[in-house]
Amino acid sequence: MGLKSVIVDAWSYLNYKPVYADPVRGMPHRRAFPEANASWVPPADERRLAAYKMLAAYDSNQVGEIAQILGGDAAREQREFGDPSMFIETLTAHVLGREQHIVVPGADQATSDGQTGKAAAERVQTLLQDWAESELLPMRMQQCERKAVSLGDGVYRMAWDPAKRRATVRVTDPGFYFPVLPEDGDAGDYPDRVHFAWELEEDTARGLKKRLRRITYELDWIRPATVAGLDESGRRAVRAMPTPLPSAEGGDEPAAPVLTPGDRMDENGGISRQYAWNDEPSYVTCYLTDATWLLEDLTGPADVDTLPLDKATFATRSDGEVLDHLDLLIDFIPVVHVPNTVPPAEEHWGQPSIAKVLQVFDELAASDTDAARASATTGLPMVAISGADTTRNQEQAVGPGMLWRLGENGKLTAIDTSPALRELRDHRHDLKDRASNVARLPAVAMGTMDPSKVPSGYALQLSLGPLDSLIGGMRLARDHKYALLLKFAQRLHIAGQHPDWTGVAPLPARMVFGPYTPTDKAAVLEQVGTAVTAGILSLETGLRMLVEAGVPIEDAEKEAQLIQSRQFEQARALADATGSTDAVGDFLGLDINPDPEPPVVQLPPAQGQPDDPEKDPAQGTRGNE
Template sequence: MGVISRARAVVIDAWSWLNYKPVFADPRGMPHRRAFPEAKATWVPPDDERRLAAYKLLQAYDNNQAAELSEVLDGPEAREKREFGDPSMFVDAILAHVLGREQHITVPGADTTLPSRRADADTQAAERVQTLLRDWADTELLAMRVQQTERKAVALGDGVYQLAWDPAKQRATVRATDPGFYFPVLPEDGDGEFPDRVHFAWELPEDPRRGLKPRLRRITYELGPIGPATAAGVDEAGRAVRAVRTVEDADGQLVPVVGQGDVVDPASGTVSRMYAWNDTPSTVTCYLTDATWNLEDLKGPVDVDALPLDKATFATRSDGEVLDHLDLLIDFIPVVHVPNTVPPAEEHWGQSSLAKVLQVFDELASSDTDSARASATTGLPMVAISGVHDGRTQMDVGPGSLFKLGDNGKLTAVDTSPALRELREHVKDLKDRAANNARLPAVALGTTDPSKAPSGYALQLSLGPLDSLIASMRLARDHKYQLLLKFVQRLHLAGQHPDWTGVRVQPAKLVFGPYTPTDKQAVLEQVTIGVEKGVLSKETAITMLMEAGFPIDDVAEELKRIDNRSFEAARALADALGNPEEVARFLNRQAPDEPEVPPVVLPLAGGDEDLEDDPAEAAGEGGGNTT
């Protein structure tokens, strides 16, 4: 029993791959307090302590600061370890392959209209939404937001987008948020993918110049039943709050007022609302609260989900709305969590791309440190001297040095370069092992010359592990970006932007570009032969060229340019149809006007020319025979 009681608790969770580090997991499996004081804050839920500590540790590896955290337990000598940026290089390489060379917003049904055909209503709707989303993405710098969030996701395991409608800018805004600020209230049953309440919380330091004490700020999104309409007001303590709007009824009693367009069910008293993107009324809305507390006011066992609202100070938006359970007039939480990997069943969090190889990076740092020490003795060799006349115990060795030795004197140089070569080979082996375990071939890391590959087929086989890695990571992201673009459309409809009037929400996707090297010449030959032989359509050929990296922005526009110069195909079309207007539409030109054909005048018989001058005679009035 004594042996069992002294055994260390084994903790297996989403971050147990870090249990090997004593600074992360003590005998109880909890992070060290001095190394991770943020995770030990009183308002942090116990279930989130290991997650926040893992984020900080992974960020330290990414910034070459892992030795600083190790110093807490290992002492000052831990800082002597060399960190040469290998974890950061792995993160950058994986990020580049996941995102591809470019990203495009596509709506199914758009970019499929031939120039010679009229688009139907569904196609026009898809093309309109695709154009609006692409214009919004350019204005909102979506590509940069994606880079910011995805780097967090690859390095830390999770990324978070926060969306909002900006009344001043008249568009939906999207922001990349550090996952360390993200505290979803996950349900006890279910997979927890879509929580009903989400907090963003962080501490604000003391500001003596402004007279501000240490504070805690929390932004909360919460789904709840639609309630009465509210307006900005002030409570008895002078705080800005929201108060229920009331009116007097026929009896002089104050009764709550519902929002414009809301309907109250007389039987149940529930309030329903018709949203622009729903076919049936909904009884749910999203409430926003932005509050700040002084840390000294938080007493007792409170966490981020149970902070006392009576001690909070609520923020006020630029348009004067107090953010105290403000009804956002939407039926969804505008937050999108992006896991780096497909979460296990009934789990919410992803896993960092460094998780499986973190111990290899520790070994690599130790080997780099040993190599640095060995290189010092190689550059300044150790020399042993015996039989010196002057009997000095310490002598300087340098160019031009002269030593007078006795009869049996010796000078011996110790060559440490073989040990340095072994250390460098060991470092190379560790890097190869890390690349293999992370499923990053050397050619994907740029450490191998692709021209030395025996064949293109062999090169493609070497990229097999990378293909499966990127396919799995993109699978974890595919639905999340569809959700983000759906939220963007709904926010524009809720904000009643004039350009979005009459728009129906479409299933848009964010498509990542190719990540492997492409032989453009080979692709060009394939599509040329395929179109000539009639086994590939021009639309498919143009799509293949776009995926290969050719500078083509729009399939329909490129097809239109090609057809404008396809005179041989137009001649064949004219021979087949005999319709000039159809050929003109194929060439995107105006058909020429056909000249009027003059009437045919037959010549008359001899002697009849005089009849033309006498109409009566021509009509046979003179009794003559005009036949």
């Protein structure tokens, strides 16, 4: 009967657009989204890729170009003044805060392990901070978070760079990200296979046809070692099994397979490996494949996960290793997917921050278009003339110094359209308020509110309530992801045998985001001072609160040591309580312990005295007399 099915999924907020949800198929329009309709794209990802393109169009003021495909040239004339981009930039800045800090628990305070645990945490924290500075991690986070806020998803891809001697982090567009999610499990779990795929345009100057490139990370059982070689035709570089070692017993026994140094084979044929960050041996490793296909060779029904490897050309690394199931010697996939929001149960994808207000943005664009047309008639008013002298048969024009000759009972009427323009502007303000309310982004957070109109600080705090809950949920979705990224960074440095990481055990680390709202530093300072003095807050915790409030403290630990070195009254109380000069010296950071045996004082002989101390000087004096 031609009934249309209603699609409800993570991207159904775009169903109201005919170009996105075709009235017949309910799928994205092929002319508008040719990338999503490529033969190698799985059907389950078509709507996701089309949604990314539509959201990017909102961000770059190009919605009219897509609407033109179905709406004609009239849709192309739509005004777009960057309101979605302003929302995206504001939310990106708020979710990241003014600054970001890498924190390893126990680095600023003594732990249950005593000074040993504190020193280990301090070392890991310092190494991670130095790595983040070298890798420009704050800039990478800005890139990824803008993708996450605008598209709903961001992706980090990590690798060990032998030339730089450090782990590298790169941000990848989520449109290239194709995880193989379990069909009968929780889609929120970490996938065992991840693809990054994109098409390469034809290059006639270099004689290259249109191609498809796919980079695959896959967790699988550890297999015998492989080496770079050629296939049977001798034209393609592949990885092949090396010549097996002869059996120790000789005879008809099969040759033992060649193992990677450090691997062990058990009696059942399973190969295990002891990783530096695991307590028990593991039977799993991560394989990397970097392959390229000619699109003309992909004629069968194959998607990105089932491409024929016999038609692929594998890339070769700078050290000569062929990237055909190359063993990376790690037991994790170095990819971190960052959703913008907490995904629904058993879902994998996040939702962009502007998803719920796209229709409001469309209304804003229509209002801006109408206002632009109305302003033209207001700036150049329409004039009606009756009884004009038409004997000269010339066209009348409106301009300064113009003169019209009117006949008897002639009349000139100017049509004032400014009230309509005023109404359109008021309507636009109402739409912006509606968008702010729906997006939970109040005017004070957008910077559009006059500070003099805020009645009190308490009223300001209440107005920020929706933003607090929004940023809290967004940061909750990111906490585990950045902890995972910092864990991968530690493991890659250990696997790469970096000298600074020798003997270092990976520790849990967190990315702490700074404040995103104006902070009353004086109030925080008073609160911390009162709590620390009363003994209900430690000095280290108080300093951390001051750092988060924006007080310029470079190193909280050194600042705590400087403060303690001047607290002589507390040192005196400590001495009275413990009677230990060692404890007082450690508290002040001074060496105040006396020597166990004071040295014997050697006085020089007085003038006129004999050098022999046993001789009585009194007798010598009397003899002289």
